Amino acid sequence: MDPVRREARGPVALLVLDRPKALNALDTAMLRALAARCAELAEDRSVRAVVLTGEGRAFAAGADIAEMRGHDPLEAERFSRLGHSTLAALEALPVPVIAAVNGYALGGGCELALACDWIHASERARFGQPEVGLGLVPGFGGTTRLVRRVGPGWAKELVLSGEAIDAATALRIGLANRVFAEGELVAAAVAAAEKAAAKGPLAVALAKRVIQEGQDADVRTAHALEQLAFGIASASRDRAEGMDAFLARRDPRFEGR
Ligand code: CAA
Secondary structure, three states: OOOEEEEEEOOEEEEEEOOHHHOOOEOHHHHHHHHHHHHHHHHOOOOOEEEEEEOOOEEEOOEOHHHHHOOOHHHHHHHHHHHHHHHHHHHOOOOOEEEEEOOEEEOHHHHHHHOOOEEEEEOOOEEEOHHHHHOOOOOOOHHHHHHHHHHHHHHHHHHHHOOOEEHHHHHHOOOOOEEEOHHHHHHHHHHHHHHHHOOOHHHHHHHHHHHHHHOOOOHHHHHHHHHHHHHHHHOOHHHHHHHHHHHOOOOOOOOOO
């Protein structure tokens, strides 16, 4: 059975981490399956947004501790690299990716949610970086993405204390954008994804890329990237369609060209 299930919800692809007995712990097989799904989605022009969630009571309770226990340092480095490349592939998808965090998002699970564009959480979600309690440090990008999302103060508290926080705290510190009742989470995330999916796909992809690349560049370079993207978007048929539709007071029909 594929550890990452894919379901179609119109233009939205729903990815479900499907290893509930191990709380969707991220082992090599799960990471490879997720990387394969990302490669598939990157080529599929019919997909306009992605929602990632977990089966059962966890989003993902971290990298697989049983597997990691047997790693020597070189194997651990390779495993960390696999986690990094998989999350980078998810982050680089040219469509919005929403994490629907339905329960535990710990360690690698929290890092996976952070590789998504934004996070919707259920009321029973719990976020944390408990690695130091295992004598380990975050290994799938937690030291960088978490700092960017919540700032160094909260990132350090989470990573250095290893203590988890609840959904209300995650909302307050900007880790989660919104919180929903448990039974409403996935539908709400899909509805948000559908809204983004209805917008100009080229513009969405360009805006995502500029935000992504711009945050690691100096401000002048980031501004230049934005100006170039603005120019490129203006050469698209979607931009003509979007503006014509606005002026004619009708809904736009975007083609992604
Ligand atoms: N790896 C492997 N198996 C895991 C796991 C993990 N990260 N988390 C949970 N499981 C397994 C448990 O071993 C258990 O399996 P068995 O039924 O076969 O014993 C099953 O999932 C259910 O877990 P619990 O019985 O522990 O469930 P609980 O409700 O009592 O506790 C929990 C839930 C608090 C999330 C607890 O499971 C837990 O603390 N998990 C580990 C969390 C963690 O430390 N994550 C960080 C991992 S390191 C990391 O991720 C490094 C990195 O950055 C890349």
